[in-house]
Amino acid sequence: MPVRAATFPDGPDSMLLNPDITESQWRGERVRAGLRPRIVLTGLAGSALVVLAVVAGAAVVALGVGILAASASVFAGCYHAARVLTDHRHPPDRPCRLDRAPGAFFFRSRDFTDLGTAGHAVRALIAGVDELHRSPARAWIDPGVPREVHQVVWQVLCCLDRTRAARSLAGDLAADPDSEVGELAAAAREAVEVIDDALDEVVRHVHGCLVLTRAWEAKLRHGELATRTERTLADLPSPSEVRWLSEAAEALPQSVFAYITAARDITGAGAFPWEQPPSSWSRLRRILLRGLSRGASSGRALARRTRSGEGLS
DSSP: OOEEEEEETTEEEEEEEOTTSOHHHHHHHHHHHHTOHHHHHHHHHHHHHHHHHHHHTOOHHHHHHHHHHHHHHHHHHHHHHHTTTTBOOOOTTSOOHHHHSTTTSEEEGGGGGGGTHHHHHHHHHHHHHHHHHHOGGGGGSOTHHHHHHHHHHHHHHHHHHTTHHHHHHHHHHHTOOOHHHHHHHHHHHHHHHHHHHHHHHHHHHHHHHHHHHHHHHHHHHHHHHHHHHHHHHHTSOOHHHHHHHHHHHHHHHHHHHHHHHHHHHHHTOOOOGGGSOGGGSOHHHHHHHHHHHHHHHHHHHHHHHHHHTGGGO
16 A cells, blocks of 8 residues: 555655555665664574584573573564554664655655645545555556555655755845845745645546545445345345234234133133223222223234234335
């Protein structure tokens, strides 16, 4: 991916990689980061200690220390190699190779915050390149188009970086009241404005690319949702299955009632509360039975609507 999220001394930031750096060159930078002198020396010392301990039959402690040192050097090398692009929290007096030459390997979005409105445009361009390369619509367009967008945006950032001296010169000339110097300041400002106008055009065209890809992403999402909806609805129970369940559940209370009343008659347990005269019911029992009767009526009404198809509409 041409845009990476990385951590710097001033916090996390996004950076645009140089499109002219090949993958083999990036692998070389990872190897250099993993083979730092301190890591190499630690690994060699640990390996030598292991060899001496085995040959001389030294104590197990020496052998363990040698193995630990060698393993730690291997782990540290892999760790630094994997994070060479994403971790730039180096001391100011000891920058890594990628940080020593700003603009040689990448540009940060914060590299252009001192350029005013141009800094906002740079952040929009870097975010646009990232979105275009991550978009699902990328599979439907020519692979060369995202690479070309990356190349154009990188060239724009290079041009902006070269305007720093001109912007500073225009500010210095504008502070001089001399008329001839004022003309030079106007010429410098005009040259910078031409580049800023071109930057705005590039931002507009990249945004147009994103508008098109977003529209196609919406089409893709709609098609996916339609397919999922059709598949999900096909997995639902059919109306006949629902009606069969309702009919099967309706017969259950009758079957249980038959067994319960038979058990009552066999054991002589006496009448159930609902079989006694209402006058003998307690107030609480009447309330409970009234609720049960309402629930049973609602259940029968729901079953009738289910059988007639009203509950499935």
